[in-house]
Each structure stands twice: as C-alpha cells, then as structure tokens.
Amino acid sequence: MSASTTDRGAAVLLVSGNDDARELYETALSMDGFDVRTCATAAAAIDAARTLLPRLIVLDLRLPDAHGSELVHWLRDDPATSGTFILALSTSVSIDGRRGLDAGCDLVLAIPCPPDALVTQVQHALTGRGAFGPAVYGV
Numbered sequence: 001m002s003a004s005t006t007d008r009g010a011a012v013l014l015v016s017g018n019d020d021a022r023e024l025y026e027t028a029l030s031m032d033g034f035d036v037r038t039c040a041t042a043a044a045a046i047d048a049a050r051t052l053l054p055r056l057i058v059l060d061l062r063l064p065d066a067h068g069s070e071l072v073h074w075l076r077d078d079p080a081t082s083g084t085f086i087l088a089l090s091t092s093v094s095i096d097g098r099r100g101l102d103a104g105c106d107l108v109l110a111i112p113c114p115p116d117a118l119v120t121q122v123q124h125a126l127t128g129r130g131a132f133g134p135a136v137y138g139v
Contacts, residue, residue: 010126011052014038015045015071016060016089021111025058028115029122042066046074049081056085056125058118060111061096068096069103076104085125089113 012034016022022038029036037052039045042063049057057075061068068088075081088105090096097108109121 009033009035010056011035011037011054012122013045013048013052013054013057015040015042015048015057015063015068017041017062017064018060021060021089024115025118028119029058032119032123034122040064042068042071045071049075049084050078053080054084056087056122057081058122059086059088059105061088061090061100061108067099069099069105072100072103072105087118087121087125089118 012029014022014026014029014036015038016025017040019040022040026036026038037048037054039048042065045059059068059071063071072086072088075084075086086105088097088100088108089111090100090108091111093108093110100108107121107125109118
C-alpha cells in the first residue's frame with residue numbers, strides 16, 4: 001500500500017536521536033511518497049516544525065536533549081503546529097506512552113516498530129482511518 005494521491009508528498013517530520021532508526025524510517029516513508037525531513041534533537045525539531053509545518057510528526061519520545069513529551073507540549077502550545085498529528089515511538093509504552101498521550105500525542109507505537117507498520121500508521125493518520133482519540137499500540 002502506498003500513500004494515496006491526496007497524501008503523496010505530504011510533509012512528515014521525523015525526530016529521533018537514534019541514527020539507525022531515523023535512517024530506516026526515513027527511507028521507508030520516502031519510498032512511500034512522503035516528503036520526509038529529519039532531525040535528532042528536540043531543539044532541532046522545534047526549528048524544523050516552525051519552518052516545515054508538517055502534516056504529521058513521527059517522534060521518538062527518548063531524545064538526547066529532552067523527553068519527547070516536552071517537545072509535544074511545545075508543539076501543542078504553538079498555534080502553527082497545535083493541530084499537527086503526532087505519532088510517538090517508545091520503548092516503554094506503559095510509562096512513556098502514557099506520558100506522551102498526556103502531553104498531547106495522538107498515537108504511541110511500541111519500539112521496535114517495523115518500518116512497514118509505521119508507514120501504515122502514517123497513512124491511516126493522514127487519511128483519517130486511524131484510531132479514534134489518543135491511543136497506545138504495541139506493534
């Protein structure tokens with residue numbers, strides 16, 4: 001399944017301090033037709049979100065300079081990004097997942113998350129076929 005024609009080229013911001021995961025997910029999302037921008041820190045993500053105004057943000061909750069929930073609070077408080085769909089990734093969905101949802105994430109997926117599962121969830125989020133209301137899922 002590839003991105004629908006209405007979502008092809010949709011801007012996605014991918015934020016992860018893990019170089020390997022960032023490259024793996026960037027490749028999978030790009031191959032599916034998304035316009036993917038990446039960054040490794042919360043500070044860089046703030047600047048990128050302001051510039052790019054992505055339709056969706058994929059965010060690892062464990063960043064080197066801040067917990068991802070702090071970034072989510074900032075994104076939700078900024079009128080330019082307050083409505084952006086935020087899909088978080090976490091190695092500990094029972095702890096970080098709840099913290100991410102409380103901060104305003106729309107969806108939290110467990111790490112490891114296969115690239116094809118991430119692409120499917122991004123597609124569903126952008127087409128409105130995702131979960132209704134905030135949710136945490138193990139993949």
